[in-house]
Amino acid sequence: MEQIEHPSALMQAHWVEVIRNYAAEAEQLGRLHPAQLQLIYDRQWFNLLAPAVYGGLQSSLPQLVKTEEALSWADGSLGWVVTLCCGAGWFGGFLDPGIAKQIYSDPKACFAGSGAVTGTATITNGGYIINGSWKYASGVHHATHITVNCNIMNDDEAVLNADGTQLILPFVLDRGDVKLLAGWKYIGMIATGSDAYEVNGLYVDKSRCFKIDATAAVIDAPLYRYPFLQLAEATLAANLSGMAVHFTDLCVPAFKNKAANIRRVNAANVEVMNEALSQATELLNQARAIFFEAVEASWNDPENTALLKSVSYTSRILAKIARECVDELYPYCGLTAASPDTEINRVWRDLHTAGQHALLTFIDN
Incomplete structure (x- = not known):
């Protein structure tokens, strides 16, 4: 087994200085400090898993985990926010290309979301009506877009998969269509600002829906398989x-x-x-x-x-x-x-x- 590197080997001293110098203040803010965010934008860390065709870094998994370990070594909350937000950015490999191009046209594009299935998406003409609330969305205060998992409904009837289970699909929403709710009251990871959010009666086009499956990947690359x-x-x-x-x-x-x-x-x-x-x-x-x-x-x-x-x-x-x-x-x-x-x-x-x-x-x- 080869000698393992210390995480600092992947970090420039200036990056660590910025991240740690503002970590305490970030806790007081309940979200990442603007100076930390600027570093993230400069280094494109929110885009570590975003498709290269949209300007993302499309990192390999071995490279990604070492980068994220190094960021969490610098500061846990910052590393966690980058990990969860760029992880949601991985969905860019599955999004409708027209929607993805709109999202990534913003150099500060950032996804946040929750994996919980605590919402519904009711089929309507050309799209869905979304309702629900979700907890623990790390980095939500910095997000430009929010993802939600929903039970698919047809009127009051659940839409089922071929095996009889509930059909669940994710959607990507504009941050402005989502209401944030205070909800992160725990002893640690305070600067992640992992608050809750809700959506009430929001219509979205069917192009906002995607499927997380290797066979449904829009970008043909190992990362999305x-x-x-x-x-x-x-x-x-x-x-x-x-x-x-x-x-x-x-x-x-x-x-x-x-x-x-x-x-x-x-x-x-x-x-x-x-x-x-x-x-x-x-x-x-x-x-x-x-x-x-x-x-x-x-x-x-x-x-x-x-x-x-x-x-x-x-x-x-x-x-x-x-x-x-x-x-x-x-x-x-x-x-x-x-x-x-x-x-x-x-x-x-x-x-x-x-x-x-x-x-x-x-x-x-």
């Missing part, structure tokens, strides 16, 4: 990995401060702390290396079911190890790590909030 489930799992796991590496980095000064200022911490205690940090770092890096290898293998052979299952498994293992390594080290960090005004506490809160995502909770063999 790769399964959405493993893409989502891998990108979310990369975020937790980046946050965990950030936390272990911050343990170095935290341990030094504790050793210098707490009388009860003797040389033996310092050795215990440093050994714990060394072991946690090694374990985390091993999990990162195995994860990146699994992603690379599946990207090169995306029809291999076993390789895709490996991505799912290693994503969950990486998320688990990220949480456990941080929790092993946290008690050694002192009260500074328990203060909500400190960087190390923000990283701890962000990781444990992001770690609640359902895709990363259970490990299936």
Whole structure:
């Protein structure tokens, strides 16, 4: 297994400075700071998965997860917003080309949305009437467009698939047609501004509807044939990995401060702390290396079911190890790590909030 790079290898010092210098203020704002956003626009990070034909970067999955890990190492909330928004931007490979061209004509184009099926789309002349409300749309305050998942209805009757299940389809809406609702009141990921939104009686043309399936891809490229489930799992796991590496980095000064200022911490205690940090770092890096290898293998052979299952498994293992390594080290960090005004506490809160995502909770063999 080759040596794994630190996430900082992909980041310029100026980028990290901008991202971290405004992270605390972003928390106060409840959304990313304008300076952070400008950097995102300059680097086109919201377009990491957007089709190249529309001006997007159309990144490969191995390149994407390393970039997103590095961004989450710089700051968890910023990395998460970029991941969720560019992940929604992946839908550009499935959109009606006329709609996609309109959307991406804006250099600040940004998608946000929720995967929950908590809306309805009722068939009408040439389109649909959409109603519903959705929770937890990360980056919604910066979005130009919102995606929604809807149960398809014909009058009051549910439209069914061939197997008798409810037909569910996604739609892309203009941000101006969506009402935002305050809803993100959690201890971490505060700057993601992951608020809720609702739509009432909105008519949309049928061209606003799309289907997430390799056979329905409008852009013929490997990125849009790769399964959405493993893409989502891998990108979310990369975020937790980046946050965990950030936390272990911050343990170095935290341990030094504790050793210098707490009388009860003797040389033996310092050795215990440093050994714990060394072991946690090694374990985390091993999990990162195995994860990146699994992603690379599946990207090169995306029809291999076993390789895709490996991505799912290693994503969950990486998320688990990220949480456990941080929790092993946290008690050694002192009260500074328990203060909500400190960087190390923000990283701890962000990781444990992001770690609640359902895709990363259970490990299936």
